[in-house]
Amino acid sequence: MHVDETTVRKIARLARIEITDAEATGLVDELSGILDWVEQLDEVDTSNVEPMARIVPIALKRREDVVNDGEMRDKIVGNAPMEEDGFFVVPKVVE
Amino acid sequence: MSTSDLTKLTLAAARDGLAAKDFTSLELTEAFLNAIDHSNAALNAYVLPTADQAREMAKASDERLAKGEAGALEGLPLGIKDLFCTKGVATTACSKILEGFVPEYESHVTANLWDAGAVMLGKLNNDEFAMGSSNETSAYGPVINPWRRNGKEDKLVPGGSSGGSSSAVAADLCLAATATDTGGSIRQPAALTGTVGLKPTYGRCSRWGTVAFASSLDQAGPIAKTVEDAAMMLGAMAGHDPRDSTSVDVPVPDYAVSIGESIKGLRVGVPKEYRVEGMSAEADALWTSGIDWLKEAGATVHDISLPHTKYALPAYYIVAPAEASSNLARYDGVRYGLRVAGSDLIDTYEKTRAAGFGREVKRRVLIGTYVLSAGYYDAYYLKAQKVRSLIKQDFDTAWNDVDVILTPTTPSPAFALGEKSGDPIAMYLEDIFTVTVNMAGLPGLSVPAGLSSEGTPLGLQLIAKPFDEAVLFKTGAVIEKAAGHFKPAEAWWATA
Numbered sequence A: 001m002h003v004d005e006t007t008v009r010k011i012a013r014l015a016r017i018e019i020t021d022a023e024a025t026g027l028v029d030e031l032s033g034i035l036d037w038v039e040q041l042d043e044v045d046t047s048n049v050e051p052m053a054r055i056v057p058i059a060l061k062r063r064e065d066v067v068n069d070g071e072m073r074d075k076i077v078g079n080a081p082m083e084e085d086g087f088f089v090v091p092k093v094v095e
Numbered sequence B: 001m002s003t004s005d006l007t008k009l010t011l012a013a014a015r016d017g018l019a020a021k022d023f024t025s026l027e028l029t030e031a032f033l034n035a036i037d038h039s040n041a042a043l044n045a046y047v048l049p050t051a052d053q054a055r056e057m058a059k060a061s062d063e064r065l066a067k068g069e070a071g072a073l074e075g076l077p078l079g080i081k082d083l084f085c086t087k088g089v090a091t092t093a094c095s096k097i098l099e100g101f102v103p104e105y106e107s108h109v110t111a112n113l114w115d116a117g118a119v120m121l122g123k124l125n126n127d128e129f130a131m132g133s134s135n136e137t138s139a140y141g142p143v144i145n146p147w148r149r150n151g152k153e154d155k156l157v158p159g160g161s162s163g164g165s166s167s168a169v170a171a172d173l174c175l176a177a178t179a180t181d182t183g184g185s186i187r188q189p190a191a192l193t194g195t196v197g198l199k200p201t202y203g204r205c206s207r208w209g210t211v212a213f214a215s216s217l218d219q220a221g222p223i224a225k226t227v228e229d230a231a232m233m234l235g236a237m238a239g240h241d242p243r244d245s246t247s248v249d250v251p252v253p254d255y256a257v258s259i260g261e262s263i264k265g266l267r268v269g270v271p272k273e274y275r276v277e278g279m280s281a282e283a284d285a286l287w288t289s290g291i292d293w294l295k296e297a298g299a300t301v302h303d304i305s306l307p308h309t310k311y312a313l314p315a316y317y318i319v320a321p322a323e324a325s326s327n328l329a330r331y332d333g334v335r336y337g338l339r340v341a342g343s344d345l346i347d348t349y350e351k352t353r354a355a356g357f358g359r360e361v362k363r364r365v366l367i368g369t370y371v372l373s374a375g376y377y378d379a380y381y382l383k384a385q386k387v388r389s390l391i392k393q394d395f396d397t398a399w400n401d402v403d404v405i406l407t408p409t410t411p412s413p414a415f416a417l418g419e420k421s422g423d424p425i426a427m428y429l430e431d432i433f434t435v436t437v438n439m440a441g442l443p444g445l446s447v448p449a450g451l452s453s454e455g456t457p458l459g460l461q462l463i464a465k466p467f468d469e470a471v472l473f474k475t476g477a478v479i480e481k482a483a484g485h486f487k488p489a490e491a492w493w494a495t496a
Helices: A005-014 A021-043 A073-077 B003-008 B011-019 B025-043 B051-066 B108-115 B163-170 B187-193 B227-237 B281-296 B309-330 B345-356 B359-372 B378-398 B424-431 B435-440 B469-483
Strands: B046-049 B077-081 B119-124 B176-181 B196-199 B219-224 B267-271 B300-304 B404-408 B444-451 B457-464
Touching: A005 A021, A005 B359, A021 B309, A021 B359, A021 B378, A021 B424, B003 B025, B011 B025, B011 B227, B025 B046, B025 B051, B025 B077, B025 B119, B046 B163, B051 B119, B077 B163, B108 B176, B108 B227, B119 B163, B163 B176, B163 B187, B163 B219, B176 B196, B176 B227, B187 B196, B187 B444, B187 B457, B196 B227, B196 B469, B219 B227, B227 B444, B227 B469, B267 B281, B281 B300, B281 B404, B281 B444, B281 B457, B281 B469, B309 B359, B309 B378, B309 B424, B309 B435, B359 B378, B378 B435, B404 B469, B444 B469, B457 B469
Parallel strands: B077 B119, B077 B176, B267 B300, B267 B404
Antiparallel strands: B046 B119, B176 B219, B196 B219, B196 B444, B404 B457, B444 B457
């Protein structure tokens, strides 16, 4: 699968990673190369195969629906690059 | 006993020495801190030595030892891969984007180790977010392998992503180390440094508090000097944790009792699909030696077929980046780590992630975003997960006829810095023998088996059924006994 520069820029936008023009050019070849290489999976007939969901068949554990964690606001914002009064600070998003 | 002799001890011998009061945990810890001081400049194995913390933990251990309250790893100094969150100690996954992040909590695996009495020497280098097979993608620079080629001084890679762990164990800068394995990141570095590396069954160790890469593949395990040491480490690291829903609630056996057990009658499978083009003649020859050693110990050897082997690596390079792109979405410059101010929120995200992620991480996040994007999910991710079912079925069929599978760990020995870093697919092929095990969720052990013609280590890999780590330890111990132990000829990395 060949990806063009427009596609690379679209993916980078979806992934929220700014890329330079030089990076975009390089990524066209790199991503196309990797996608070409994974295309060998088309040789495998998977028409009657279920996708893998788990390694060992275990049922998820249940517990009572009660609060068992919390009351740690200061710890949660403790590593924020910008924090004010216990809130994360972001650039203005609503005009 | 001199200081350098203390660092050469195995984990088991150090435990016995502490019990016999031959030395204290503080003496043992000081010996390692001194070795790190004199070696880390050359090897770059530790990104953050934690000397003060190590001394405090060692003193507390000495008190518990004196009172007869010793845990299974009491007073034993370990290195911790920087992917494990450690409370109050910076944890970066060796990425710029986690610069300055100091966890408020302890990962389940490391908490288990401290509960067992172990001492933390520091945080070990790794490929950024564990994405790499040479430890060259770390934001803190590459780790150097203590092994060199005969008569050469070229710097060799220690494998990756757990390259700090493998280098530190091989150079006696810790008794053993924690590591993680998503596609081979414990076993490949172990093979390239003459150390023992175990990837446990998916679900054996909790993933809680370990920086996530690809959640359906990630598993923590040890890198150690001997098979017995790896068994001791796993015994302490493993266990059920309700905070990880994929952690499996099965008892943790005493793995150390497997060491020295007979393998008479054990059925060993040798998969023909692992005899790949490009495998070095010496890796092939060593594989044959491994077969002979196991036969001599009473095992029977059987040719088996794992027909979907060649598809494991391409399927992995869909599944792992897809899960990574999702997991790494959390690095947004808002909640922790790096933030680069932009003109608006989206610009802030984009600038932060552009500055914070390294090249390989960006490449994988972009591939993952592509294969999960509208219209491509079925063609890539779903297809890969179906191929994954076929890979697992291959193994399920094999288990009807054999108890354990023997393969080389890597096709070739350690390579030089820069040798493969320009070609992503050449680097990805480093994991060709290890990645199948992650895709099927099985346990795998790499044991040093010999030296290449260049004088550098090569490993053999053993693969077992889910939760049968015990058979890996007993079979690995047989290979270890036959092959012997491998140490670099001289400690060229240590300054006086």
